[in-house]
Amino acid sequence: MSSAPPPIPVTVVGLGADGWAGLTTAARSALSSAEVLIGGPRQLDLLPSADCAGERVAWPSPLRPAVPKLMAEHSGRRIAVLASGDPMFYGIGRALAEELGPRSLRVHPHPSSVSYACARLGWPVEDTEVITVVGRPVARLAAALHEGRRVLVLSAGAASPAEIAALLRERGFGPSRMRVLEQLGSEREDAYEGTAAAWDRPPGDPLNVVAVDCRRDPSHAAPRLGATPGLPDAAYEHDGQLTKRHVRAATLCALAPSPGELLWDIGGGSGSIGIEWMRTHPSCRAVAVERVPERAARIGRNAAALGVPGLRVVVGAAPQALAGLPVPDAVFIGGGLTAPGLLDAVWDALAPGGRLVVNTVTLESEAVLAERHRRHGGELVKLAVAHAVPVGGFTGWRQAMPVTQWSVTKPATAARTAPRTTTRTAPPTAGQTAPTPAQTATDEKDQT
Numbered sequence: 001m002s003s004a005p006p007p008i009p010v011t012v013v014g015l016g017a018d019g020w021a022g023l024t025t026a027a028r029s030a031l032s033s034a035e036v037l038i039g040g041p042r043q044l045d046l047l048p049s050a051d052c053a054g055e056r057v058a059w060p061s062p063l064r065p066a067v068p069k070l071m072a073e074h075s076g077r078r079i080a081v082l083a084s085g086d087p088m089f090y091g092i093g094r095a096l097a098e099e100l101g102p103r104s105l106r107v108h109p110h111p112s113s114v115s116y117a118c119a120r121l122g123w124p125v126e127d128t129e130v131i132t133v134v135g136r137p138v139a140r141l142a143a144a145l146h147e148g149r150r151v152l153v154l155s156a157g158a159a160s161p162a163e164i165a166a167l168l169r170e171r172g173f174g175p176s177r178m179r180v181l182e183q184l185g186s187e188r189e190d191a192y193e194g195t196a197a198a199w200d201r202p203p204g205d206p207l208n209v210v211a212v213d214c215r216r217d218p219s220h221a222a223p224r225l226g227a228t229p230g231l232p233d234a235a236y237e238h239d240g241q242l243t244k245r246h247v248r249a250a251t252l253c254a255l256a257p258s259p260g261e262l263l264w265d266i267g268g269g270s271g272s273i274g275i276e277w278m279r280t281h282p283s284c285r286a287v288a289v290e291r292v293p294e295r296a297a298r299i300g301r302n303a304a305a306l307g308v309p310g311l312r313v314v315v316g317a318a319p320q321a322l323a324g325l326p327v328p329d330a331v332f333i334g335g336g337l338t339a340p341g342l343l344d345a346v347w348d349a350l351a352p353g354g355r356l357v358v359n360t361v362t363l364e365s366e367a368v369l370a371e372r373h374r375r376h377g378g379e380l381v382k383l384a385v386a387h388a389v390p391v392g393g394f395t396g397w398r399q400a401m402p403v404t405q406w407s408v409t410k411p412a413t414a415a416r417t418a419p420r421t422t423t424r425t426a427p428p429t430a431g432q433t434a435p436t437p438a439q440t441a442t443d444e445k446d447q448t
Contacts, residue, residue, distance in 0.1 A: 010071070010100060011080040012087045014110030015039075017186035017207060019046035027108040036074045039082025042207075047082075054080065067095050085112035090132050090154065114152055116184035117209045120191070123150055130154065136310075138163045143279050143307025145173050145214055146227065153210040158203035161210050165199035168212070171305075172220030177213040184209065225306070229253070229276045236302050241269035241295060243334055246385045247359065247403050252276055254357045254379075254407040255330050259283045264328040266318045266346070267335025271299030271311065274332075278308040285310070287325055291317040291336070319345035330355040337365045343372060352412040361401045369406040378408025 011030040016022045023031075031037065031047060034054040044056050057074075060066045071079070086109045087093030096105055118125045129144050132154040141164060144151050153164055161180050168176050174197030182190045182205040192201065197217075216224070223232040230249030236242055243251060251273060255263065259281040265274035268288035278284045288311060290296040296315045303311035314321050319342045331346050337360055350356060356378075360366055373380045382404050386397040 007104060008076065008078055009104055009106045010096060011078075012083055012093050012096060012105055012107045013080055014083045014085050014087050014091070014108060014112075015043050015046055016085060016110050016116075017183045017189070019186075020048055020051070022110065022185060024108065027110075030106070030108060031080050033078060034080035035077040036079045037082065038070060038074075038079065040084075043082040043084070054078075063092070064095055067092075067099050071096075071100065083110075085110050086115075089114070090134070111185070113154065113181075113184050113209045117152055117181050117211060120181060120184070121179070121211055123152075123211075128152055133160060133164075137304065138167055139304040139309040140307060141167055141212075142171050142305065143282075145171055145216075145225075145307075147214060147216045149214040151212045151214060153212065155206075155208045155210055157206040158208070161201065161208065162199065162203065164210050164212070165196040168196035172217050172222040173214055174217050174220070175215040177215065179211040180204065180208050181211065182208045227279075229280070231272075231276060231306070235306065236270045236272055237298055237305075238270035238302075239295070239298070241335070243269070243272050243359065244385070244400065247383050247405075248272055248276065250383055251332065251357055251359060251405065252280070254405065255332060255355055257281065257284050257330070260285075261329035262286065262326055264289065264322070264325065264331040264346070264349075266322075266331065266333045266342070268299050268313070269295060269334060271302045271313075273334060274299075274311050275303050275306050275308055277330075278303075278311055279306065285312075287312045287314055287328075289314045289316065289318050289321050291315070291321070318342050322346070322349065325349075327351055328354060330357070333358040337368060343368070347376075347410065350410045352410055354410045355407065356410065357405065357407045359403050359405050361403055366404045369404060373406055373408075376408050376410075378406060380404070380406050 011034065013027045013031055031052050036057060037044060037047065037052060037054045038057045038059065041058050044058060057070065081092055081096065083091040083093060087107055088109065089112045093107055114125065114130055118128055127150065129149060129151045131141050131144055131151060133140060134154055134156045141153060161178065165178060168174060176196045177193065178196055178199060179191060179193040194201065223234045225231055225235060229252035230245045233242060233245050255277065257277050257280045260283045263274060263277045263286040265286055265288040268274060268290035271288050274286035274288045277286050288299050290299060290313065293315055296313050299313050303309055318336055318339060322345055328349060331350060333346065336342060337358060346356060358369060360369060369380065382402050384399065384402040386399045388395050389398045
């Protein structure tokens with residue numbers, strides 16, 4: 001009995017701004033022998049017709065949903081996919097590897113724009129932070145702004161440098177030095193520079209990378225933001241529904257975020273817990289559930305201002321609003337604890353090893369936590385913070401309301417209390433916001 005022939009591997013070729021001239025012999029051979037050439041219009045135009053006779057197919061927009069369809073349409077033919085620079089660095093290589101499997105790909109990488117930029121600037125690549133705004137909000141840059149930090153921004157087009165300069169000024173980094181590097185690696189390579197505070201350059205070439213030497217203006221009204229949880233309360237727009245910074249830092253410590261994990265922030269208030277969860281690592285995700293529409297809108301504004309515009313906001317009351325959400329790695333409940341069925345729904349939603357942290361200030365909710373602590377174990381603590389304030393001509397302590405906190409990890413043998421209703425892949429339901437571009441865009445640099 002004969003087995004079916006193995007599928008023909010898909011070749012992925014990274015192109016630089018220098019086009020055909022910058023390719024290796026192996027990459028040229030792969031493109032010349034391809035029956036189908038798939039890429040962005042700019043990339044396809046870089047290939048000489050005399051050497052690359054295959055059928056040319058331009059990526060539609062949006063790109064990601066088109067990947068399985070195009071691969072199926074041209075199955076059995078020799079396919080070559082064009083990528084910008086290194087296909088596995090914010091490129092189409094990721095989507096193809098996820099769709100077809102790594103063994104079905106033959107990747108020919110090219111130096112990325114980051115490698116070229118660091119070579120021109122004399123910046124060590126390993127010490128340079130990279131942010132992409134291709135298909136993503138420029139607000140993502142805000143989370144990377146720290147005094148003395150070097151950041152490379154992968155631009156979405158000619159307008160990106162001015163948008164980046166505006167964000168830097170708004171966030172108190174107007175003195176930062178900006179250098180725009182265009183057409184890296186090509187004969188038309190160019191660069192120009194200035195400070196964000198004085199940036200008035202007209203749009204240039206759409207193929208550019210922006211290098212930022214971060215310098216903070218000490219006189220700016222925005223508070224200084226560190227890299228650890230416990231940002232100043234003044235960093236948030238709020239109506240009083242805010243987990244204060246010292247309790248917030250202790251709460252994030254108990255939640256213990258790890259890269260790639262998902263948090264449910266229930267009773268989001270101003271969104272501070274979900275926002276600072278996401279700021280711990282670029283791959284961390286969070287869903288804030290808030291029943292008051294005005295507060296939900298405020299959470300979105302805070303998330304954008306603090307560099308995590310990908311925070312998903314669900315408008316609705318828990319536990320009903322939790323239906324259909326992806327399974328969380330951790331859950332924080334900061335409000336609505338006494339809602340019927342909420343704790344049971346959250347406990348059932350957590351996978352074994354998931355963490356639950358609950359804060360409360362009322363005696364009624366504290367009694368609920370004491371009962372759950374007896375049932376499930378974990379750690380029950382009381383957090384008390386006092387601030388020094390003027391008392392006449394002297395100074396005394398003003399005690400904030402003490403916070404009772406229960407934190408627990410769900411064991412592998414935990415019993416279920418109700419049918420599980422959450423899934424990992426369900427789309428948003430009524431009352432939920434749609435995913436942001438940051439949640440759906442993984443390879444948009446290869447459309448340009």
